Amino acid sequence: MDSTLISTRPDEGTLSLSRARRAALGSFAGAVVDWYDFLLYGITAALVFNREFFPQVSPAMGTLAAFATFGVGFLFRPLGGVIFGHFGDRLGRKRMLMLTVWMMGIATALIGILPSFSTIGWWAPILLVTLRVIQGFAVGGEWGGAALLSVESAPKNKKAFYSSGVQVGYGVGLLLSTGLVSLISMMTTDEQFLSWGWRIPFLFSIVLVLGALWVRNGMEESAEFEQQQHYQAAAKKRIPVIEALLRHPGAFLKIIALRLCELLTMYIVTAFALNYSTQNMGLPRELFLNIGLLVGGLSCLTIPCFAWLADRFGRRRVYITGALIGTLSAFPFFMA
Structure with a gap:
């Protein structure tokens, strides 16, 4: 059985370069949408949501409540990853990736037209949390599925580079979300921004969704995965996450810990720092939004470079280097 499985799996020579490029482009396009929507929520939570959806509590508690809704998305990301991963193994990555983009786009657009607390009372924060749950669920399925499709389709010696588009999508999403909020903030008064200006970036998500769906429609x-279908029936079926945990418990838990470290650093920079600088240090929001633009632009350049280094020198060395840089930069960051 083992020799049959090994002989039927595709080697590097059978992998189509054009298929790999389409997979990388489609994964990148969807990642832009999902990260744009996911990060946009964090930016507006820091600037708007405490006053629009939690005005009945003190400013400090309103800020905590706004960031609590932001955190809800993280709670449902693992669930989205498990469920979409399960059906992705059964029905195909492409189908699930099309669905995650639809879910994320619809949830984000609905936030853009969601009435505030002054209009519908406590239904406003309840619906906001519900839509945030959908966002978290969708991005959980998106990231894993897009990365997996890119890795499976990539040439053997360039898997990190071809799959880096998923993370470059984060940088572009940060650029778009921060840039659009910054532009609207400069073109409106504070009253206009709080009333309707912040809603425009959420509605703009519809345009990105349509573009991503068009690109992903060309993916294969x-x-x-296609070869896997030939021997899947003969294998004992398990829920993928349980199978991974049973077969590789140590690696499974290490990957979770590594991702938590990465995400903590990322959202301290993009969400917490924005709120702290505007609310506690009195800095203009446009200044820190422009800093966010710089961070997003740099990440679009550095991520492919580090991915290339990972293909050349190994993932472990590159990750440790990045972790050390992030750890050391935390000291001047909080001393500023």
């Missing part, structure tokens, strides 16, 4: 399933 990876050759590895």
